[in-house]
Amino acid sequence: xxxxxxxxxxxxxxxxxxxxxxxxxxxxxxxxxxxxxxxxxxxxxxxxxxxxxxxxxxxxxxxxxxxxxxxxxxxxxxxxxxxxxxxxxxxxxxxxxxxxxxxxxxxxxxxxxxxxxxxxxxxxxxxxxxxxxxxxxxxxxxxxxxxxxxxxxxxxxxxxxxxxxxxxxxxxxxxxxxxxxxxxxxxxxxxxxxxxxxxxxxxx
Amino acid sequence: xxxxxxxxxxxxxxxxxxxxxxxxxxxxxxxxxxxxxxxxxxxxxxxxxxxxxxxxxxxxxxxxxxxxxxxxxxxxxxxxxxxxxxxxxxxxxxxxxxxxxxxxxxxxxxxxxxxxxxxxxxxxxxxxxxxxxxxxxxxxxxxxxxxxxxxxxxxxxxxxxxxxxxxxxxxxxxxxxxxxxxxxxxxxxxxxxxxxxxxxxxxxxxxxxxxxxxxxxxxxxxxxxxxxxxxxxxxxxxxxxxxxxxxxxxxxxxxxxxxxxxxxxxxxxxxxxxxxxxxxxxxx
Numbered sequence: 383x384x385x386x387x388x389x390x391x392x393x394x395x396x397x398x399x400x401x402x403x404x405x406x407x408x409x410x411x412x413x414x415x416x417x418x419x420x421x422x423x424x425x426x427x428x429x430x431x432x433x434x435x436x437x438x439x440x441x442x443x444x445x446x447x448x449x450x451x452x453x454x455x456x457x458x459x460x461x462x463x464x465x466x467x468x469x470x471x472x473x474x475x476x477x478x479x480x481x482x483x484x485x486x487x488x489x490x491x492x493x494x495x496x497x498x499x500x501x502x503x504x505x506x507x508x509x510x511x512x513x514x515x516x517x518x519x520x521x522x523x524x525x526x527x528x529x530x531x532x533x534x535x536x537x538x539x540x541x542x543x544x545x546x547x548x549x550x551x552x553x554x555x556x557x558x559x560x561x562x563x564x565x566x567x568x569x570x571x572x573x574x575x576x577x578x579x580x581x582x583x584x585x586x
Numbered sequence: 587x588x589x590x591x592x593x594x595x596x597x598x599x600x601x602x603x604x605x606x607x608x609x610x611x612x613x614x615x616x617x618x619x620x621x622x623x624x625x626x627x628x629x630x631x632x633x634x635x636x637x638x639x640x641x642x643x644x645x646x647x648x649x650x651x652x653x654x655x656x657x658x659x660x661x662x663x664x665x666x667x668x669x670x671x672x673x674x675x676x677x678x679x680x681x682x683x684x685x686x687x688x689x690x691x692x693x694x695x696x697x698x699x700x701x702x703x704x705x706x707x708x709x710x711x712x713x714x715x716x717x718x719x720x721x722x723x724x725x726x727x728x729x730x731x732x733x734x735x736x737x738x739x740x741x742x743x744x745x746x747x748x749x750x751x752x753x754x755x756x757x758x759x760x761x762x763x764x765x766x767x768x769x770x771x772x773x774x775x776x777x778x779x780x781x782x783x784x785x786x787x788x789x790x791x792x793x794x795x796x797x798x799x800x801x802x803x804x805x806x807x808x809x810x811x812x813x814x815x816x817x818x819x820x821x822x823x824x825x826x827x828x829x830x831x832x833x834x835x836x837x838x839x840x841x842x843x844x845x846x847x848x849x850x851x852x853x854x855x856x857x858x859x860x861x862x863x864x865x866x867x868x869x870x
Contacts, residue, residue: 398595401604402596402648405645406646408612409611409615412616413802414805441605442605444605446602447609501734504617505620507613528618528803529615529804529807531785531787557767561612576618576765
């Protein structure tokens with residue numbers, strides 16, 4: 383529960399303007415699903431968290447946002463120490479109570495355990511930030527929906543088929559659902575609940 | 587013209603408030619047309635003067651952005667001038683009156699005539715975000731109506747227009763459906779502007795300061811105006827053309843010029859009108 387000062391890494395050099403730039407990249411990513419963004423305003427993340435996921439956390443989290451960490455990330459004292467020190471976010475044990483859930487592609491939670499909001503308040507859902515090994519516009523998923531003129535191709539590495547099946551199944555519950563932000567080392571992309579995902583059968 | 591004010595955070599709002607608004611904006615674009623409640627802050631001007639739009643602009647704007655502000659299409663009215671100067675002073679950003687040169691456009695009650703491009707952000711000032719408000723005053727009920735997609739009452743309201751006047755008489759704040767799911771108030775823009783919202787390449791953000799709601803329409807999203815098969819949606823048209831630039835395709839304001847009933851029609855979009863005049867002078 384405590385913060386170990388020897389584990390602390392740097393936050394933004396300029397909290398105001400760097401935070402704004404990361405947010406603008408996120409706004410573009412969330413409003414145009416599948417469009418790759420590379421804000422890259424920070425050099426390193428704490429422990430096993432990559433720099434890209436770390437800048438997203440710095441831009442969005444604060445004392446008002448309970449955060450849930452997947453088992454592997456929670457075991458990393460550097461991550462929880464830095465989240466406490468820089469963001470002051472309360473860390474919760476149940477993803478149901480989290481505004482944000484942070485995980486690694488190898489360690490994704492059961493989506494049905496996250497908070498999908500309610501029909502009346504779909505905005506109360508958990509936003510899932512997933513650290514992944516690779517993101518590209520190679521054809522694998524075909525995305526359609528708001529923010530996409532015709533369709534967009536997206537390939538995200540390292541995700542389990544169970545997770546992808548759960549994500550696609552959750553589309554049935556719109557407007558309830560989970561908005562995902564995927565972060566590789568240098569690229570971020572968002573797939574909000576309004577985006578339809580079709581898996582290209584030709585691809586692997 | 588105006589110096590950058592000291593003693594304020596960049597773009598006036600504190601960082602904690604901006605983060606709260608930014609999180610609401612991300613939810614709003616993820617659920618197109620859904621009104622996300624947010625903790626509206628006091629701004630240094632009264633509600634009804636665009637405090638909702640200003641809070642959205644303050645949370646989105648960066649040092650590299652160029653800002654345009656319009657009020658009923660005009661860059662040179664009190665509200666537009668004040669808000670533009672506010673951000674020039676508190677954020678030190680560049681401002682413009684040219685639609686094509688702007689990254690962010692904050693607007694009160696118009697969409698520019700010049701088509702917007704992908705990458706631009708249009709930020710609307712919204713007085714009454716709830717399209718069902720004058721049909722059902724209770725929030726507890728309208729929230730349920732949105733959850734259940736129970737929008738029949740609005741069709742009845744439009745049908746009452748048809749029964750009384752023979753046509754749909756609603757001419758501004760004309761209700762739309764976003765991505766076939768949520769009914770949304772487009773803010774009090776003339777219905778002339780409604781078709782521009784459909785599949786617009788720019789991102790549209792809406793901020794209501796008094797009612798503390800934020801909603802959004804992502805780029806290329808379907809926005810349809812409500813109508814009936816036998817009374818399809820129609821926009822206003824004029825027999826006159828603009829007295830200054832002779833435009834026949836823009837939204838015209840009627841201006842009374844004396845006590846004897848003389849009047850003229852001019853473009854509501856001052857930038858569009860000026861561009862046309864400049865073009866005509868260059869190629870006479």
